[in-house]
Amino acid sequence: xxxxxxxxxxxxxxxxxYVGLFFLFLVIxxxxxxxxxxxxxxxxxxxxNGFTLDWFFSATDEREGLFADSNLLESINTSLTTALIxxxxxxxxxxxxxxxxxxxQFRLKGLLYFLALTPLVIPGVILGISILLSxxxxxNLIEKNFGxxxxxxxxxxxLVIFGQFSFGATYVMxxxxxxxxxxxxxxxxxxxxxxxxxxxxxxYITIPFLRPAIIGAFIVAFLLSFSNINxxxxxxxxxxTLPIDLYSRIRFSSTPVLNAISFLIxxxxxxxxxxxxxIKRKSDD
Amino acid sequence: xxxxxEIKNLTKKFGDFTAVEDVNFSVKDGGFFSxxxxxxxxxxxxxxxxxxxxxxxxxxxxxRGESMKGVPPEKRPVNIVFQHLALFPMMNVRENxxxxxxxxxxxxxEIDSRVNEMLSRVGLEGYEKKDVTALSGGQKxxxxxxxxxxxxxxxxxxxxxxxxxxxxLREHMKVELKLLQREIGTTFIYITHDxxxxxVMSDEIAVMHEGRFEQIDTPRNLYKNPKTAxxxxxxxxxNRFELSRTxxxxxxxxxxxxxxxxxxxxxxxxxxxxPEALIINPSEGxxxxxxxxxxxKTILFDGSNTKLATTVTGTTEELLISLPQNAEFDGLSEGQxxxxxxxINDLKCY
Amino acid sequence: xxxxAKLQNTLQTTKPKNSFNVTLYLLIIPVLLWLVLLIxxxxxxxxxxxxxxxxxxxxMVFSLANYIAFFKEEIYWLTFVKTAAYAIGVTALxxxxxxxxxxxxxxxxxxxxxxxxxxxxxxxxxxxxxxTVYGWMVLLGDHGIINHxxxxxxxxxxPINMLYTDFSMIIGLLYMSMLFxxxxxxxxxESLDDSLIEAASDLGASKWTIFRTIIIPYSMPGIVSGAIIxxxxxxxxxxxxxxxxxxxxxxxxxxxxxxxxxTFNWNEGAAFGFLLLMLSSGIIWLxxxxxxxxxxxxxx
Ligand SMILES: Nc1ncnc2c1ncn2[C@@H]1O[C@H](COP(=O)(O)OP(=O)(O)OP(=O)(O)O)[C@@H](O)[C@H]1O
Ligand SMILES: [Mg+2]
Numbered sequence: 001x002x003x004x005x006x007x008x009x010x011x012x013x014x015x016x017x018y019v020g021l022f023f024l025f026l027v028i029x030x031x032x033x034x035x036x037x038x039x040x041x042x043x044x045x046x047x048x049n050g051f052t053l054d055w056f057f058s059a060t061d062e063r064e065g066l067f068a069d070s071n072l073l074e075s076i077n078t079s080l081t082t083a084l085i086x087x088x089x090x091x092x093x094x095x096x097x098x099x100x101x102x103x104x105q106f107r108l109k110g111l112l113y114f115l116a117l118t119p120l121v122i123p124g125v126i127l128g129i130s131i132l133l134s135x136x137x138x139x140n141l142i143e144k145n146f147g148x149x150x151x152x153x154x155x156x157x158x159l160v161i162f163g164q165f166s167f168g169a170t171y172v173m174x175x176x177x178x179x180x181x182x183x184x185x186x187x188x189x190x191x192x193x194x195x196x197x198x199x200x201x202x203x204y205i206t207i208p209f210l211r212p213a214i215i216g217a218f219i220v221a222f223l224l225s226f227s228n229i230n231x232x233x234x235x236x237x238x239x240x241t242l243p244i245d246l247y248s249r250i251r252f253s254s255t256p257v258l259n260a261i262s263f264l265i266x267x268x269x270x271x272x273x274x275x276x277x278x279i280k281r282k283s284d285d
Numbered sequence: 286x287x288x289x290x291e292i293k294n295l296t297k298k299f300g301d302f303t304a305v306e307d308v309n310f311s312v313k314d315g316g317f318f319s320x321x322x323x324x325x326x327x328x329x330x331x332x333x334x335x336x337x338x339x340x341x342x343x344x345x346x347x348x349r350g351e352s353m354k355g356v357p358p359e360k361r362p363v364n365i366v367f368q369h370l371a372l373f374p375m376m377n378v379r380e381n382x383x384x385x386x387x388x389x390x391x392x393x394x395e396i397d398s399r400v401n402e403m404l405s406r407v408g409l410e411g412y413e414k415k416d417v418t419a420l421s422g423g424q425k426x427x428x429x430x431x432x433x434x435x436x437x438x439x440x441x442x443x444x445x446x447x448x449x450x451x452x453x454l455r456e457h458m459k460v461e462l463k464l465l466q467r468e469i470g471t472t473f474i475y476i477t478h479d480x481x482x483x484x485v486m487s488d489e490i491a492v493m494h495e496g497r498f499e500q501i502d503t504p505r506n507l508y509k510n511p512k513t514a515x516x517x518x519x520x521x522x523x524n525r526f527e528l529s530r531t532x533x534x535x536x537x538x539x540x541x542x543x544x545x546x547x548x549x550x551x552x553x554x555x556x557x558x559x560p561e562a563l564i565i566n567p568s569e570g571x572x573x574x575x576x577x578x579x580x581x582k583t584i585l586f587d588g589s590n591t592k593l594a595t596t597v598t599g600t601t602e603e604l605l606i607s608l609p610q611n612a613e614f615d616g617l618s619e620g621q622x623x624x625x626x627x628x629i630n631d632l633k634c635y
Numbered sequence: 636x637x638x639x640a641k642l643q644n645t646l647q648t649t650k651p652k653n654s655f656n657v658t659l660y661l662l663i664i665p666v667l668l669w670l671v672l673l674i675x676x677x678x679x680x681x682x683x684x685x686x687x688x689x690x691x692x693x694x695m696v697f698s699l700a701n702y703i704a705f706f707k708e709e710i711y712w713l714t715f716v717k718t719a720a721y722a723i724g725v726t727a728l729x730x731x732x733x734x735x736x737x738x739x740x741x742x743x744x745x746x747x748x749x750x751x752x753x754x755x756x757x758x759x760x761x762x763x764x765x766x767t768v769y770g771w772m773v774l775l776g777d778h779g780i781i782n783h784x785x786x787x788x789x790x791x792x793x794p795i796n797m798l799y800t801d802f803s804m805i806i807g808l809l810y811m812s813m814l815f816x817x818x819x820x821x822x823x824x825e826s827l828d829d830s831l832i833e834a835a836s837d838l839g840a841s842k843w844t845i846f847r848t849i850i851i852p853y854s855m856p857g858i859v860s861g862a863i864i865x866x867x868x869x870x871x872x873x874x875x876x877x878x879x880x881x882x883x884x885x886x887x888x889x890x891x892x893x894x895x896x897x898t899f900n901w902n903e904g905a906a907f908g909f910l911l912l913m914l915s916s917g918i919i920w921l922x923x924x925x926x927x928x929x930x931x932x933x934x935x
Contacts, residue, residue, distance in 0.1 A: 005836055133680045
């Protein structure tokens with residue numbers, strides 16, 4: 001059953017086949033889209049017509065490759081900047097929240113902590129419509145009273161950022177708090193005893209200790225933002241993020257350029273995961 | 286010399302649990318004051334109140350005549366060396382020692398000179414750039430002390446700073462620490478559960494038990510004249526006998542041993558005799574020395590700390606006797622009977 | 636207490652008492668802004684909006700009409716019930732499919748070998764739902780890769796209709812959510828001491844008994860965490876039902892989407908949203924209650 005207990009061969013082989021099938025199930029859609037990104041065909045389907053890089057580089061009317069498609073490049077750019085801003089905001093606020101809930105005592109702490117956790121269990125769609133409703137309400141109120149139309153309150157770039165940040169901060173908080181639980185409180189007390197103020201103690205001692213978790217949380221928040229669609233779809237304005245752009249293309253006008261961009265995402269994530277894997281392995285040795 | 290620290294009626298409660306109960310003491314400027322007690326008796330709690338990490342429930346901490354009520358830790362003229370040192374792992378030796386000085390916004394030249402001076406004082410010159418995680422136990426210890434001392438605190442609080450070291454190193458550091466304190470003259474308040482540390486280093490020792498101070502005294506007095514049964518049992522080794530009754534000047538133990546003492550105390554309950562207070566084969570004619578016979582059960586060899594485990598002849602009372610390691614007693618063997626004497630002042634009754 | 640000492644005491648309480656409070660405010664204000672502006676107020680607004688309709692004069696008035704519409708129209712509450720039932724089913728499937736894998740990676744093969752497979756697990760998670768849903772679309776379509784191979788080998792003559800059915804929708808939902816079951820289950824299994832299993836086996840327990848009496852109870856916290864996340868993701872998912880599901884596989888989030896972005900009936904949409912929120916939090920609450928687990932354990 002486990003490493004140290006003997007098993008029948010049939011059991012071992014069946015088990016291995018099962019796990020093998022599971023991983024096949026896991027990678028097959030990624031392989032399928034990647035392969036079709038290089039198929040010399042105008043349709044996203046087999047048969048294999050030979051290898052081409054048209055869906056990346058071609059700039060003809062018939063085949064507009066990924067790097068010639070200004071709309072697509074634009075939405076990639078939007079997604080990247082959005083994800084950077086969201087990750088930064090989430091990391092700052094999420095870390096502050098982790099410090100607050102792990103280190104301070106105050107009234108209503110339990111309630112606030114509960115609220116901070118709720119984005120874990122609120123479906124992203126609901127977060128999206130709630131923020132859409134309330135920001136529209138606020139926008140209308142301001143317009144009626146002051147006669148100004150603030151773009152932030154309409155579906156827009158910044159509304160997407162706030163929507164994604166609203167749950168990103170929760171994930172950062174949990175990741176940072178997990179490391180903070182391992183923090184030796186006497187280090188902070190030592191800093192206080194050495195005449196640091198509390199803010200200095202946090203800045204010079206606690207934050208450096210948390211650095212690995214903070215970096216990890218930043219990456220998680222970035223990826224959450226980059227791939228989000230459930231919340232974004234309700235808040236997006238005139239500049240779509242990449243997932244929104246791809247979504248409308250899948251629904252209305254699929255070409256293999258979708259495979260090209262998907263392949264790029266898979267490639268980058270895989271490379272990133274491999275680098276992470278080898279760094280980890282090295283530090284373990 | 287004036288009192289640098291005064292503690293008045295200090296009490297600390299955690300909910301219903303009283304960790305520190307009505308503690309009073311004062312420490313002279315430049316003194317080495319130890320608080321000795323077993324694990325969990327409230328030593329760290331007391332120290333943390335003085336440092337300002339825990340608010341007191343009742344009472345007052347006064348440093349240099351100023352009440353510390355409501356003063357946060359970073360504003361108190363004290364520094365603390367933690368039980369597990371709490372060196373900053375993300376900084377090297379120099380950065381650890383310079384940390385506090387930087388918070389005081391001193392000039393770089395002043396910081397450099399003070400750090401260098403302190404590092405050479407604790408014998409760590411040349412280690413400035415080393416990672417603190419790469420140091421040996423004794424070196425870490427020195428960094429922790431240097432880091433606090435460089436702040437020139439009025440009082441240095443040390444919470445079992447040698448607890449993490451092995452025995453040999455502890456013996457060594459104990460002497461070094463004492464010399465360092467003499468040299469720089471800072472007041473030390475030193476917590477330990479190791480009585481030998483307290484006895485060797487301190488000017489004064491407080492024995493703490495279940496949140497209370499049992500006795501505050503010099504090491505010699507504490508050892509020679511323990512005021513309570515707890516102190517007698519806790520400080521140094523002792524033979525302990527339950528007393529069933531007294532007849533005039535004669536103390537009678539539960540197991541039927543009787544011994545004379547000019548007792549001033551009415552109805553004592555227990556009798557303590559230190560193993561080293563017993564004289565083997567006392568010469569005739571000593572005054573105030575009670576003599577009696579014992580039978581050797583076994584010899585517990587432990588170098589300079591060797592003892593005889595014996596029974597008092599004619600009773601079942603057991604008695605440990607220190608055995609000096611000189612040629613005179615080399616011939617002793619199990620089953621042998623001997624005469625032993627004890628000075629009546631060394632019979633401690635409570 | 637002497638007069639002097641009393642005076643001293645009052646002076647001390649007015650001193651800058653300690654810097655702890657400053658830190659507290661510094662930390663609590665941004666957190667409060669986040670929670671109040673982006674969590675509390677929007678959801679209050681959701682609740683309020685769901686009880687409002689526009690009257691003939693264009694004013695918002697209190698009404699139960701939005702909820703009545705939900706119960707009156709069969710398609711709405713049928714979709715609601717179906718979404719809930721499917722989400723529970725997918726959660727159960729995700730557990731059944733992934734548990735042996737989680738066990739294999741933590742207990743059967745060595746840590747070093749497992750590291751590579753764990754890496755494989757993470758890639759689809761990070762790639763994002765859209766790309767993987769698209770992958771399944773490419774695989775399952777009538778002209779998709781699977782049908783192409785089936786016909787090439789000659790197993791079938793006509794393409795099998797897989798895409799735009801409940802089947803393809805469930806595949807998509809499973810695929811995007813099941814890895815959230817693996818991760819927490821693996822972390823509890825990792826802490827399970829092998830010697831417990833060895834001891835049970837030594838005492839003559841069969842594999843099935845060990846599994847039932849030791850492994851499952853021990854990993855329950857991880858299973859509950861995983862199940863809650865999977866359920867929440869599935870019930871609130873929009874892409875898999877929308878892209879992979881057929882016309883008949885309506886999902887409740889699609890109803891909400893239609894209310895907001897197609898028919899622009901936001902108030903009814905708000906009511907639907909609120910119902911979905913109640914459904915998901917209700918089931919999660921039940922799961923937490925029966926397992927005796929805390930919400931923050933779910934996130935870790
Ligand atoms: N924050 C706290 N809340 C509740 N009880 C506490 C707290 N801090 C300490 N105690 C209790 O107070 C008692 C004294 O603790 P303290 O740490 O002062 O002991 P100590 O003498 O330093 O022991 P040791 O030698 O093991 O360090 C213990 O019983 C401990 O459980
Ligand atoms: Mg302690």
